[in-house]
Amino acid sequence: MFRNFKMVSKVVFGRGCFSQLGDILEGQRSGKNAVMVFLMDDVFESGPLKDRLPMKAEDLLIWVNVDDEPKTKYVDQLTTQVKKYMVAKHDHLPSGVIGIGGGSTMDLAKAVALMLTNEGSSADYQGWDLIKNPAVYHCAVPTLSGTGAEVSRTTVLTGPEKKLGLNSDHTVFDQIVLDPEMIADAPNPQRFYTGMDCYIHCVESLTGTYLNSFSQAYGEKSIELCREVFLTDTPDADDKLMMASYCGGMSIAYSQVGICHALSYGLAFVLGLHHGIGNSVVFDYLEDYYPEGVREFRKMMERQGIDLPRNLVSGLTDDQMDTMINVALVLEPLWENALGKDWKTIMTRDKIRELYLKM
Incomplete structure (x- = not known):
């Protein structure tokens, strides 16, 4: 259907x-x-x-x-x-x-x-x-x-x-x-983190199992615009970022996001981390799943002079860690898009905990 x-x-x-x-x-x-x-x-x-x-x-x-x-x-x-x-x-x-x-x-x-x-x-x-x-x-x-x-x-x-x-x-x-x-007056790093939400939308959509030509058309245009905005000195950067956001949102409308968004929801629930920052923190540790996207993301961070917050989970209790994992696991369509229908055999609670502990 x-x-x-x-x-x-x-x-x-x-x-x-x-x-x-x-x-x-x-x-x-x-x-x-x-x-x-x-x-x-x-x-x-x-x-x-x-x-x-x-x-x-x-x-x-x-x-x-x-x-x-x-x-x-x-x-x-x-x-x-x-x-x-x-x-x-x-x-x-x-x-x-x-x-x-x-x-x-x-x-x-x-x-x-x-x-x-x-x-x-x-x-x-x-x-x-x-x-x-x-x-x-x-x-x-x-x-x-x-x-x-x-x-x-x-x-x-x-x-x-x-x-x-x-x-x-x-x-x-x-x-x-x-x-x-x-x-036009949106300050960094807020502008960067919000823009990276768009970029990560597209990486997750374009590499997901739900991908189709509709999502691909919007996702490819959006990620191209993100590259212009964050890797070059492009004219009309605000116009392009606004259209990247629109196209990025349309890309996931007929597909889904993936691992980064699922994990960032857990971070936000327990730590109160804003969505764009949370996505950026998580994405930096997902090179095994999105190798090209993470490498390009790091180039964008370097060019924009962004330093990510680190050691965010170092003081969490076992109960808080379990809560983060539970929140992330609720988002089943995101995991299936990223890893396929057998995702539960790949992304275990121990694996999610291991990823969170890096952050």
Whole structure:
């Protein structure tokens, strides 16, 4: 059975296209108060970007903090905040949710849009295709590029028991606004780590057992753009990185990621390590599985002047190590993509522990 997956239905790309956001949202405003909810990374709270938001009097702006990876508890808190605001406006649902920020902010926007129409806690929906009801309209404006969150069908959340996404066709954004000017001031090493998430997406997709011509076409273009951005002095680097992120996200939409992402989920759950950093830390120790990719990754690190954090697991207890292993092993499609259907005979708990101990 071939997967019939949903793609972002509307995309606008180009320098300065953020100025069109107001016109784009106008066509979605409905209901008594026509409320739009803006979830915006609080890093912009003291800057000029907030003054460019196309907000109307009834709209709600929520500054979200993404110092930590998004948690189900935080999603539930934000959802409750929006619901209380709408009750005060004597309306049931907002007209839309707009996420403005990096991958974590976009994931929060997707999750809140879903939980406004699905009962219970977001932790109840961590898994594949558990979401029953369509989300409210949701739109993204990336201010970092690399995660592919703007096009993916998942919103990665850390719950009380696991780190696992809300994987659903309903998760996909209805609209994305890709303005390269929005990522121009992203600082290193954050820009590098987010870009490496994209690069690693592509390495894992292009070497995986799920590979097909659809994934290959997007993955090859994305990895080519990553090489231009991180190994050369290319003009329009921000434009190319933004498109690498888009293509990288599309590549894994019809395939999967692999060993690096599975292991990084364990690191993030126990150590709170951000996704891009976690991927980079793990990938540096996977030369046995992705030899060409790891060697090229190290060239990118050297050229960009990046030093990875080391000895991260040295103080962990046996229980914490077991938790990391358990979190990684939940992600069975990732292991199967990397190692094939017999992956459980290859990647044992002892082997995963051995890999973690290197970090």
